[in-house]
Amino acid sequence: MRTIGVLTSGGDAPGMNAAIRAVVRQAAALNMEVIGIARGYAGLIQGDFRRLNTGAVADIIHRGGTILLTARSEEFRTEAGRAIALDNLRREGIEGLVVIGGDGSFHGAVHLAKKGMPTVGIPGTIxxxxxxxxxxIGFDTAVNTAVEAINRIRDTATSHERIFIIEVMGRHSGQIALAAGIAGGAESILIPEYPVDYDQVVERIERGRHRGKLHSIIVVAEGVGSALEVSREIGKRTKLESRVTILGHIQRGGAPTAFDCLLASRLGAHAVKLLASGASSRMVGIAANELVDRDLETILQEKKTIDPDLYRLAEVLAL
Structure with missing residues (x-):
């Protein structure tokens, strides 16, 4: 294998640039060329290719977003679109493809692998x-961004003796909310994996006020529902005033943490080594701080669950 491609797809995540950099430099160490594909699968269909040498990825490790840009492509969901993408890859001389993104991006990688294009996925999603x-890649940065916001909001919450409800990203997953809530000392953490118990939320607020606590912080994953709805429900039950902050896309931007830079660098280099070894339809990952790789189709059939011990810890720490 002499030439490989790399693309980023789906939502951007801090650390994607570090992964691109690692792909290019590990490939160079193996005397392989790298062609970057702009705007994900949309760019693959449009033939938006650019050669990436080691100089092209200098000074990007600390940058958020993705230098290759990202976009969604309805056309790639069709057989005709995938056929065009595959023809473009072969015309460019690309013999293997690194896909950086989430589960939607990995579905695309599986389709290409089934048509004979070796693919390796790198998980990049906050x-x-x-x-x-x-x-x-990107999770640690997003959590740190959320915790910084929680810490800043707590100062105002204490000064005004108010309840603050902070909405973080996580339409189907409460991973960010749970990690940021524990690290930020939230009284309640509401995530889509567990039913919301407003009686318990109110009890924690009242318990805190009885012991002289001047504020309450509640972290809500967007998948639970709007933080405004949570605020109205708590107001009905307590007659207390609350304020809502929705962090939104602030969690996606900014420089990646050292953890995300290191993780992305390790996964990017490992992905290239896998392609060079002849592997296909694999995803690289990290388990107990060791590099691992697994079958992409198997990964897509599994669902990552919340650690129940971590959720119970959140309840204990909120006492």
Missing amino acids: DNDIAGTDYT
């Missing part, structure tokens, strides 16, 4: 909702 790996 939601940390991909099975087969302890962490995905």
Whole structure:
């Protein structure tokens, strides 16, 4: 294998650039060329290719977003679109493809692998909702961003003796909310994996007020519902005033943490080594701080679950 391609797809995540950099430099160490594909699968269909040498990825490890850009492609969901993409890959001389993204991106990688294009996936999503790996690229940065916001909001919450409800990303996964809530000392953490118990939320608020606590912080994953709805429900039950902060896309941007830079670098290099060895339809990941790889189709059939011990710890720490 002499030439490989790399693309980023789906939502951007801090650390994607570090992964691209690692792919290019590990490939160079193996005397392989790398062609970057702009705008994910949309760019693959449009033939938006650019050669990436070691100089092209200099000084990007600390940058958020993705230098290759990202976009969604309805056309790639069709057989005709995939056929065009595959023809473009072969015309460019690409013999293997690294796909950086989440589960939607990996579905595309599986389709290409079945048509004879070797693919390796790198999990890049702030939601940390991909099975087969302890962490995905961008999760640690998103959690740190959320915790910083919680800490800043707590100062205002204490000064005004108010309840603050902070909504974080996580439509189907409560990983960010749970980690940020524990690290930020939230009284309640509401995530889609567990039913919301408003009686318990109110009890914690009242218990805190009885012992002289001047504020309450509640972290809500967007998949539970709007933080505004949570605020209204708590107001009905307690007659207390609350304020809502929705962090939104703030969690996706910014420089990646050292953890995400290191993780992305390790996964990017490992993905290239797998392609060079002849592997296909694999996903690289990290488990107990060791590099692992698993079958992509198997990964897509599994669901990553919340650690129940971590959820119970959150309840204990909120006492």
